[in-house]
Amino acid sequence: MSQVESGTSELSVVKAFTKNIKELPKAASWSALISGLLVVFVSTTGPIAILYQAAAAAHLTTQITNSWLFAVFMGSGVFGLVLTLRYGMPIIGSWASTTTALLVTGLVDHSFSEVIGAYFGASLLLMVVGYSGAFKRLMQAIPHSTIMAMLAGVLLVFGTRIFTSTRINPLLGLAMIAVFFLGRTLKWRAPLLASFSIGLLIVIFQSKINLPNFKVEAVSPVWTSPSFSLGSFFTLTIPIFLMVMTTQNAPGLALLRAVNYQAPVNQIVHFGGTLSLLGAGFGGAGVNISAMTATIAISPEADPNPKTRYFSGVISGLAYCLAAIFAGVFSSLYGAFPIELTAILAGLALLPVITSSLSDALSDKGFRDSSVVTFLVTISGVSGWGIGAPFWGLIAGVLVHRLSESGRSASSA
Numbered sequence: 001m002s003q004v005e006s007g008t009s010e011l012s013v014v015k016a017f018t019k020n021i022k023e024l025p026k027a028a029s030w031s032a033l034i035s036g037l038l039v040v041f042v043s044t045t046g047p048i049a050i051l052y053q054a055a056a057a058a059h060l061t062t063q064i065t066n067s068w069l070f071a072v073f074m075g076s077g078v079f080g081l082v083l084t085l086r087y088g089m090p091i092i093g094s095w096a097s098t099t100t101a102l103l104v105t106g107l108v109d110h111s112f113s114e115v116i117g118a119y120f121g122a123s124l125l126l127m128v129v130g131y132s133g134a135f136k137r138l139m140q141a142i143p144h145s146t147i148m149a150m151l152a153g154v155l156l157v158f159g160t161r162i163f164t165s166t167r168i169n170p171l172l173g174l175a176m177i178a179v180f181f182l183g184r185t186l187k188w189r190a191p192l193l194a195s196f197s198i199g200l201l202i203v204i205f206q207s208k209i210n211l212p213n214f215k216v217e218a219v220s221p222v223w224t225s226p227s228f229s230l231g232s233f234f235t236l237t238i239p240i241f242l243m244v245m246t247t248q249n250a251p252g253l254a255l256l257r258a259v260n261y262q263a264p265v266n267q268i269v270h271f272g273g274t275l276s277l278l279g280a281g282f283g284g285a286g287v288n289i290s291a292m293t294a295t296i297a298i299s300p301e302a303d304p305n306p307k308t309r310y311f312s313g314v315i316s317g318l319a320y321c322l323a324a325i326f327a328g329v330f331s332s333l334y335g336a337f338p339i340e341l342t343a344i345l346a347g348l349a350l351l352p353v354i355t356s357s358l359s360d361a362l363s364d365k366g367f368r369d370s371s372v373v374t375f376l377v378t379i380s381g382v383s384g385w386g387i388g389a390p391f392w393g394l395i396a397g398v399l400v401h402r403l404s405e406s407g408r409s410a411s412s413a
Helices: 013-022 030-043 046-057 062-087 097-109 112-132 135-141 144-168 170-185 191-205 230-258 265-282 294-298 310-325 327-336 339-362 365-380 389-412
Strands: 093-095 287-289
Touching (some): 013 062, 046 062, 062 265, 062 287, 062 310, 097 144, 265 287
Antiparallel strands (some): 093 287
């Protein structure tokens, strides 16, 4: 059995930072460097495509979109850099692309200022959970399968867009899909990046890319004052909070445990909530530990030595911060891509999440009926009192589960 690695968790903050920074040159390796950079490259494909779709759906200005990109990149970078140097293990920062996906429909019924208000609310909830140590208790309060069913319902539209976009441009869609699944079958480190690369080559060959005359210059973050409403609290704040906890923090921490790192759960959740609060006004979509791209940097392939593997986390954090400063470049590039490329890329990025969500939702026989109800209500788009379908899906699923439990208890009595 492999030894559990706790890094510098036992040291004081000052001693931990001093030790890890001092030993950073000795920890450096080409494999860890490439792994750290690859994390950011992958994040600038699918996850950014999702964010750009949300911005386009809300008709946000270029300045606000750039600020949004700046906030998620900078938050992810600072999160990973600080925690990696504090604990001496590769803790990779990210933002929950699933919450950004929620906004593609959420921004139809709510203003961007209400979205910012929802970010503030979700950030405060994350801070409270991290500070109180209630992470495990909260995860047990709402059935996991019900949350996963809601998530699958929110993301379903992205999955279907893969194929509606393929109908518009068959060569592009079929090639990107084929490369993506080939890469997953052959266990490539970044199949999504390979799929994006082939898609980019095809749209260039088809002369369907309109490269803008953009300048490489630093982004100036734009503050958006938050607004609050009961509808946005239930439709956006609660689902965003639950998605960050269940689709990012829980699996991200599990990934670290899987490679024998003993990470401090409450401190990570609390710090993520704090950074999310600081960046919310600029569009920070919830900072958290990565679950989708972390595998690239935390596995033995990045560095066989778990004590020096934290170098990949440092590189990832620095690269995210650099990407934040020049976030406008990514916004300009995605604005030049045809809609089909962005839609297919976003769908493929979320496809593994859709698959795992549906699997988790239906894995427990006792929760299948409630999960199906949650899924159907969520995709129906029903709303009431200004509250959207994701929340009603959760409520419906919980009620069906409670009724089923009561029925089983009564029949066995």
